Amino acid sequence: MSAALPAPRIALNDGHRIPQLGFGVFQVSPDEAERIVGEALDAGYRHIDTAMIYGNEEGVGRAIASRDIPRDELFITTKLFRGDHGHNNALRALPASLERLGLDYVDLYLIHWPAPARNAYVDSWRAFEQMRNEGLARSIGVCNFLPEHLARLQSDAETLPAVNQIELHPLFAQRDLRAYQEPLGIVTESWAPLGQGKYVLDELPGIAEIARRHGKSAAQVILGWHLQQGLVVFPKTVRRERMIENADVFDFVLDDAEMAQLARLDSGTRIGAHPRERN
Template structure:
């Protein structure tokens, strides 16, 4: 199975579908990530705050998969912002992962009360120049945060990873990103089970029409919208199910019906409130 790749604004490309390890037990991470790699995933998304970078690194090392075939993302946590702290935090993440470079490094949240994300972003540009990071981006940045980065540094993020699912599509942020060539990554792409997404007729009817699960339909909706996403699961069967989404296509009507589910239904914290 060949996963489509999205071209980034810095010349690199990223697999459109990956595997996330948010809330994956550190003690189980190596096993779970090893299973994901066996299923065929090559794009892994972790973060310092998840506490499982070491497990991800062990799974990578044990897999025997050539490094150039993998795409690895990790993230800078809020209390590591600031130039020197960013450098130190990155070094520590790289050591925990056991890697010589990461493919993508993200500022996890803007943390506006700290007012250090611009300083960290300048350091991100230095890390990219060093070759130890291929691409740099942000996570949970809204339009005002992105505007400030572009005004004060002129370094455009390769991606913005934001909460995005049918009930909460962040159209203003997505439109700004598109205008500036910033790829959108969707976290919580299935709504984190916090509302009955799979029972909604727009999703359930499309699933029945294609002989697919509701989860596969929502993943397919994201892919056809051009989002990068990495649903997480500790179940191998679910990993396989989430990966088998490249042999069918939603109709224009089905896509429009799911897109019409937008209702500003954020299920997690607002970016301005996470500090």
Template sequence: MTAVPTVKLNDGYEIPQLGFGVWQVPAEQAEEVVAKALEVGYRHIDTAAIYGNEEGVGTAIAKSGIPREELYITTKLWVSDFKAGTTREALRTSLEKLGLEYVDLYLIHWPSPNDEKYLEAWKALEELKEEGLTRSIGVSNFLPEHLDKVAEVGSVTPAVNQIEIHPLLQQRDVQASNEKYGIATQAWSPLAQGQVFDEEPVKAAAQAHGVNPAQVVIRWHLQQGRILFPKSVTPERIASNFDVFGFALTDEELSAIDALERDGRIGANPAEFNPAG
């Protein structure tokens, strides 16, 4: 089986650099697609409470027969739970749905910065880590100013900051802030939902290496040290997204893809996104 490289986190744990995401995977499809991903060789699965598919992920894990210690499972705390002060209950609910005694990584899904309740949530995550309900704790969609405030109040540094990154939105200021604190950068929507596939540097690299554009973009992330988890419900694409370890992009190809940077944001802007709690 293909050996996926790992990234060592600031708490000493290691995370597979390439994983499988289930954002927008319908609950009724989650078991099937996660089972396929595990069959292909993925061992890192990223889900979230708000996705509504943790039970399907858990069923696929249970049926796979893969030893727990070989899997890396991430889920996330939704805003309504940290604003209501029900962080512990939220994680226990996620664990029950996943059929697990612990997750490898638990993230605050969005800062929702208007009232800074995320700072209280961070302290709660520190307690959950101490209790062993999650091995690592981190954040998602946090901007430098949010990371600075967590650093002021927290006794544990986030292991991961999961943010939207793809060639059209590289968030270099956030990546630099992550690096300053020793926080690993994870990319969500790493393929820009396919919007980058027709860009000339991506097409040229795909042709040069005899691969598809998605594989080129995945290599771009991997070679720059980011953790990512492309999502697909198509068996062929699930497999091809994992088949990315037989070639490497040149420095020139990496630079050409870097140059595609523009404000190509697909998701919400964390500075302005304040869902109801």
């Protein structure tokens, strides 16, 4: 069994802890998921992020089952599809995901999108609270929630999300949303942390020079930028050498000037759907 990565674990508002660096499987085909997740586990990753809509939960589960890694060393996340919103639908969706994953529980279950036009995310959240209390999910959270959605949970639910997973990268740093949820104890996870290939990392102003200075790649610099801000990040790749490179980010520190230089890249450029429009 390979040694786990030296990723710090961040405290959640429910008393659990989450590895700050993980491995994502967005757009990993069902046929490839078992091999790719197995390679990630072999490389030391212990935090795996999937979703029902990715269609690869079964492959993730087979990879986990094929490795001799104690369950308490793993942190597995999956997500509720927006078409499964509603109390009863959500109560059926998580057990189905657990069956595909071959697990008794997930470490984190997330509402994938607020889907505000459906007006059912509060009912879904109440089901999440029930499933957490039943031990099917250790922690519960949301994805792509704006302050308006979080405020409804604050007023209408018993507990706040432990996590909000949002699009976040140097061109879209989401400072206002992070400033809203941080006092609530909601940890921010970054999806598309490297921009999902929508821009060339080395061509971002100043990135190549910072990378050269630290003897790192542009991707490693950007992952370091996420980690130093206390964000949880799970880059996705299908290449083993890139998995290893993405994990080699704990031996350098960006100084204040470099962090400020990266902060200036924020242009408010969203590359994914807007949460108000994804229904």
